[in-house]
Amino acid sequence: DAKTTQPNSMESNEEEPVHLPCNHSTISGTDYIHWYRQLPSQGPEYVIHGLTSNVNNRMASLAIAEDRKSSTLILHRATLRDAAVYYCILMKTSGSRLTFGEGTQLTVNP
Amino acid sequence: DVKVTQSSRYLVKRTGEKVFLECVQDMDHENMFWYRQDPGLGLRLIYFSYDVKMKEKGDIPEGYSVSREKKERFSLILESASTNQTSMYLCATLRDEPPYEQYFGPGTRLTVT
Numbered sequence: 241d242a243k244t245t246q247p248n249s250m251e252s253n254e255e256e257p258v259h260l261p262c263n264h265s266t267i268s269g270t271d272y273i274h275w276y277r278q279l280p281s282q283g284p285e286y287v288i289h290g291l292t293s294n295v296n297n298r299m300a301s302l303a304i305a306e307d308r309k310s311s312t313l314i315l316h317r318a319t320l321r322d323a324a325v326y327y328c329i330l331m332k333t334s335g336s337r338l339t340f341g342e343g344t345q346l347t348v349n350p
Numbered sequence: 351d352v353k354v355t356q357s358s359r360y361l362v363k364r365t366g367e368k369v370f371l372e373c374v375q376d377m378d379h380e381n382m383f384w385y386r387q388d389p390g391l392g393l394r395l396i397y398f399s400y401d402v403k404m405k406e407k408g409d410i411p412e413g414y415s416v417s418r419e420k421k422e423r424f425s426l427i428l429e430s431a432s433t434n435q436t437s438m439y440l441c442a443t444l445r446d447e448p449p450y451e452q453y454f455g456p457g458t459r460l461t462v463t
Binding site (some may be wrong): 272274276281282283284285286289291331337338339340341342343 | 354383385392393395398408440442444448449450451452453454455456457
């Protein structure tokens with residue numbers, strides 16, 4: 241399975257944008273890029289996904305490099321409720337199990 | 351909204367007891383998963399099921415079994431609980447079509463004493 245690499249932790253201030261990077265240099269053409277987050281004491285929740293083009297939804301934006309070897313999850317205005325572990329995961333377009341890495345612990349300062 | 355529910359948020363059991371963790375989903379998804387999550391080890395897949403009565407071992411199946419008699423229900427069984435099975439247990443489903451996102455339950459924190 242293709243692997244992803246994320247920083248262990250990042251810090252942001254409230255109401256500032258946050259850019260969470262992910263490297264996936266061994267991505268294949270059939271892999272979706274998925275992002276999940278896990279709030280304290282909860283199960284992970286789906287945030288956003290992309291294949292080739294940048295994507296926006298109500299939670300976040302996803303910017304995908306032209307060569308697809310990296311991506312960035314963008315939270316436009318961080319809130320205290322965005323403090324969580326963010327996971328970047330590759331999912332085959334045929335559908336299969338997800339493999340979670342350690343993710344990035346995001347701390348949001350008031 | 352997809353709903354995945356787990357029978358308990360917190361559970362305390364004694365060593366040697368048989369433990370049942372139940373998971374129910376309401377979205378008719380075919381694939382269901384059981385993970386455990388431990389500090390420093392992330393989420394690890396125990397078992398998954400791709401259809402009723404069908405199951406596959408994940409990365410750490412030892413000491414666990416599963417049951418899927420109905421599509422909406424996936425149970426994790428600890429035949430004889432041990433202290434090293436103290437963990438957070440998470441159930442998840444997988445959407446049946448692209449982009450195949452997973453939906454997780456709230457988790458069960460199991461303590462084995």
